[in-house]
Amino acid sequence: MAQIRIDPLAIQLQTLETETLLKALLRAKVHLDAICGGKGYCGTCVVHVVSGATQLSPVTAQEQTILNNLKKSSDTYRLSCQAYVRDGETVVCDLPSRTLTKLQQILDRLKNRYAPKDIRHPRTGELLVKQGGIVTQDILERLLSA
Numbered sequence: 001m002a003q004i005r006i007d008p009l010a011i012q013l014q015t016l017e018t019e020t021l022l023k024a025l026l027r028a029k030v031h032l033d034a035i036c037g038g039k040g041y042c043g044t045c046v047v048h049v050v051s052g053a054t055q056l057s058p059v060t061a062q063e064q065t066i067l068n069n070l071k072k073s074s075d076t077y078r079l080s081c082q083a084y085v086r087d088g089e090t091v092v093c094d095l096p097s098r099t100l101t102k103l104q105q106i107l108d109r110l111k112n113r114y115a116p117k118d119i120r121h122p123r124t125g126e127l128l129v130k131q132g133g134i135v136t137q138d139i140l141e142r143l144l145s146a
Contacts, residue, residue: 114134
């Protein structure tokens with residue numbers, strides 16, 4: 001399985017090589033706009049690739065055209081609907097700020113609630129709260145820390 005990490009929230013996802021980055025994000029309940037339905041025409045699903053760009057499928061001519069129109073370099077930006085993640089090094093992506101805001105709102109809703117399952121730090125593997133424990137502000141801050 002291929003690995004994706006979303007920064008700065010440090011959310012770690014696994015995906016299959018047959019699944020686009022967009023599909024992996026949507027499966028993980030990370031909402032990312034894709035006005036054209038993932039056909040690679042609108043550019044609304046663009047993500048900044050912080051590291052691991054070599055683990056993504058090659059940029060298509062159509063994708064390159066859209067990235068050029070958006071004034072984004074294909075070295076550091078990709079249309080998530082067109083990029084497939086290959087197994088190997090983790091691909092680290094920054095999402096558009098509106099998407100990060102929505103994720104932060106979800107995390108805020110977890111605060112002072114019972115954890116639906118064990119919550120571990122995505123980078124260190126440290127157990128932050130056991131299933132049934134209270135998700136405190138401190139735990140959320142540790143979850144989002146590097």
